[in-house]
Amino acid sequence: MIRLIRRLALSATCLALTAGIAGAWTLEEAAKPYKGTQISVIFLDRPGYRAIMKMLPDFEKRTGIKVNYEIVPYESTLEKEVRDFSSNGDLTVALVDLVWIGTFADSDYIVSIDDLKKQFPNIFDPNYELSDFFPLLLNAFGTWNGTVYGPPFDNYSGLLFYNKKMLKDAGFDKPPDTWDDLLKVFAPKLTQNGKFAYALQSRRGETQSCDSFMRFIWPWGGSLLDAKFKSNLLSQQSQEGLNFRQQLIKYMPPGIVDFDHIEAVNALAQGQVAMITEWSAFYSTLADPKSSKIVDDLGVAPEPKGPAGRKPALGGFSLAVAKQANDNQKAASWLFIQWATSKDTAKEYVENGGVSGRQSTYKDPELVKKYPFIEPMVESWQQGVPEFRPRFAEWPQLSEIVAEVGTNMMIGSTSIKQGSEEIGKRVEDVLSKAGYYDGKKKLAQ
Amino acid sequence: MPTAKKSYSTGAFWFVAPAMIVLLVVGIIPLLFALWTSFQQFILPKVHFKGAFAGIWPIFDAPFVWLSNYRDLLFDESFRDALGRSFLFLIINLPIQVILGLIIALLLHRPGHEWLKNVTRIALVIPMATTFAVVGLIGRLLFNGDFGINNYFWNLFFGHKMEWLADPNLAFVSISIMDCWQWTPFCALVLFSSLTMVPIEIEEAAKLETDRWWHILRKVQLPFLLPGITAILILRTADILKMFDVVFIMTRGGPGAATELISIYIQRIGFRSFEQGMASAQAIVLLIITIILSRLYIRFIYREV
Structure with missing residues (x-):
């Protein structure tokens, strides 16, 4: 009897102890073994990164981990990271743009979350909840071939920003719901006296290939590639979309x-155009009286629907632990990533100008009211296309081709049909060399 | 003593060694590495770093493909187009820069207005001293369609605005203007310093003989200008063939491929497609072309006075 009681008492104590430990997971405690570790990451000069930079001292104070960051322009980031990772450089965290996930995962630059968990079970916050992220974002930015590498960190959706006053003066009390309305109803009335209805960022580079070209493919039911990875640009839907873009140019x-x-x-902020479709992250620029003349008239809506529904531009970055880091750095890097994307920091992150990828963040009515871009953005994330731009390693090459010929189409030095043929041919060349057509490579995008 | 044996003391060796070592590390080794890579199928995300030989020569597991990169680039239409564009740029801009530079140099060489000339000489250094990236940004502002100063004046005189950076031909003109803005002063300064080498007595004597300035220029000054002109041709040709920063910032090679000069194209292959092997082969070909051009300049233009 006594033995039984003793045994019971012992197990009760054990239970209490385990419960105590589990309940008491704290960042400070988990970070103790890694105090003084230095980790390195690349940041961009964008609101989401400025927000986390503002919050960093708190993390460093609580953990004793030093975060070294370098601010790099977006266009040089991929180059810099690939150079670093292929020559055992000093980056311990990878900043992964949606379109780089295939390259980074296939080249073995980043560690999957499962592998990290196996190696360092103690640094994982039991309340972290990966499932709280919008499935579209986690799938598109952080997952490749079914393996999750990192949580979404800096998240964007394409949104329609518009000038309420200009629309009202032209007799519209709400923004267009479809692209067709925008072209046929809104555009003619809004284009007058040196003002224009719409501006589409189309400069050669990722801006042309992603923001301009792809934006007019998906909502029409078109796509860059078909199921066998052959060009789908000559399909009726893709052609309709591209022709639509051409018609819109005169506005x-x-x-x-x-x-x-x-x-x-700037064109919207200075009142030169009435509508733009831009990344959600530009809200802070447009709502800031220092950089915008239309602060009081700024309206935000989801991107218009095409014949195939609303398929807005999708973009964003995840953070993942780099394989080249040593063990201490790996653990410290994950602690940083986990902290930066945790539920606890999400609200502060948004208030500092970041855009969290967590669903729970936007259930806060106060936040939704304060930031008018949240509602349309959350709506956009319900129904996006993860492969809005293919995410395989060949995308940068395809992007260059699309950017070159895409700008040529817009200025009319090549016709839509000829241009589509040219892009298709060159894209298939690249994909054939990469081994997609002879079964050497899995058709994953 | 004609039979004295030439011998180098170790002292002399140690004086030259630092310069040689720096040149080796900074110039020669990377060049040899690029040559080595140009024989490989070196796709950056697909190769792995395997350590360094002797601590200086990085080893990667890239497959060796002999001359196939060189063969491929012969059939690469975009490469040929970009090279052609660079030559067009060279042929248009180099004469403009030399002629404008010569005019400025001759004006500076005229007696009088000492104070003004000093100010001018300082002002001439400014464009050259400006970082390329900044020149590109200035270019983007100057040629901006809506609030650029160029369009402001164009509008004032002609009553309409031009799409400087959005039109293929005008974009080419715009980057040419920026290049001339930045490098004409260089030509002017080099030629001006050559003019000061002309012995004063000869020049004065010539002025007594004739009052036609172009006679003086051709018969008296030109021989002294030739070494300077050769230097300008060599340096500017090399610079224009590898011109990258200003164009990348102003137009990124666009619209279409209108301003995609050869270096922009090589950068695209090397750092967007990550085909380092191919990009190295292209860079080596470019280097060979530059060397050949330089030899030609020296052969046909350079004359000792």
Whole structure:
């Protein structure tokens, strides 16, 4: 009897102890063995990164981990990271753009979350909840071939930003719901006296291939590639979309093929155009009286629907632990990633200008009210296309081809049909060399 | 003593060694590495770093493909187009820069207005001293369609605006203007310093003989200018063939491929497609072309005074 009681008491104590430990997971405790570890990451000069930089001192104080970051322009980031990872450089965290996940995963640059969990079970916050992220985002930015590498960190959706006053003056009390309305009803009335209805950032580069070209393919039911990875640009749907873009050009400011994000955002902010479709992250620029003249008239809506529904531009970055880091750095890097994307920091992150990828963050009514872009953005994330741009390693090459011929189409130096043929041929060349057509490579995008 | 044996003391060796070592590490080894890579199928995300030989020569597991990169680039239409574009750029811009530079140099060489000339000489250094990236950004602002100063004046005189960076031909003109802005002063300064080498007595004597300035220029000054002109031709040709920063920032090679000069194209192959082997082969070909051009300049233009 006594023995039984003793045994019971012992197990009760054990239970209490385990419960105590589990309940008491804290960042400070988990980070103790890694105090003084230095980790390195690349940041961009964008609101989401400025937000986390502001919050970093808190993390460093609580953990004793030093986060070294370097700010790099987006266009050089991939180059810099690939160089670093292929020569055992010093980056311990990979900043993974949606379109780089295939390259980074296939080249073995990043560690999957499952592998990390096996190696360092103690650093994982039991309340982290990966399933809280929008499935579309986690799938598109952080997952490749069914393996999850990192949580979404800096998240974007394409949104329709518009000037309420200009629309009202032209007799519209709400923004267009479909692209067709935008072209046929809104555009003619809004284009007058040196003002234009719409601006589409189309500069050669990722801006042309992603923001301009792809935006007019998906909503029409088209796509860059078909199921066998052959070009699908000559399909009726893709052609309709591209022809639509061409028709829209006469309602855009002249010189639109030289508009990058900055120019498009400025055109709206200065009252030169009535509508733009831009990344959600530009909300803070447009809502800031220092950079915008239309703060009070700024409206935000989801991107218009095409014949195939609403398929807005999808973009964003995840953070993943780099394989080249040593064990301490790997653990410290995950602690940083986990902290930066945790539920606890999400609200502060949004208030500092970041865009969290967690569903729970946007259930806060106060936050939704304060930031008008949240509602349309959350709506966009319900129904996007993860492969809006193919995410395999060959995308940068395809992007260059699309950017070159795409700008040529817009300025009319090649016709839509000829241009599509040219892109198709060159794209298939690249994919054939990469081994997609002879079964050497899995058809994953 | 004609039979004295030439001998180098170790002292002399140690004086030259630092310069040689720096040149080796900074110039020669990377060049040899590029040559080595150009024989490989070196696709950056697909190769792995395997350590360094003797601590300086990085080893990667890229497959060796002999000359196939060189063969491929012969059939690469985009490469030929980009090379052609670079030559067009060279043929248009180099004469403009030399002629404008010569005019400025001759003006500076005229007696009088010492103070003004000093100010001009300082001002001439500014464009050259400006970082390429900044020149590109200035270019983007100057040629901006909506609020650029060029369009402001164009509008004032002609009553309409031009799409400088969005039109294929005008974009080419725009990057040419920026290049001339930045490098004409260089030509002017080099030629001006050559003009100061002309012995004063000869020049004065010539001025007594004739009052036609182009006679003086051709018969008296030109021989002294030739070494300078050769230097300009060599340096500017090499610079224009590898011109990258300004164009990348102003147009990124667009619209279409209108301003895709050869270096922009090589960068695209090397750092967007990550085909380092192919990009190295292209860079080596470019280097060979530059060397041949330089030899030609020296052979046909350079004359000792």
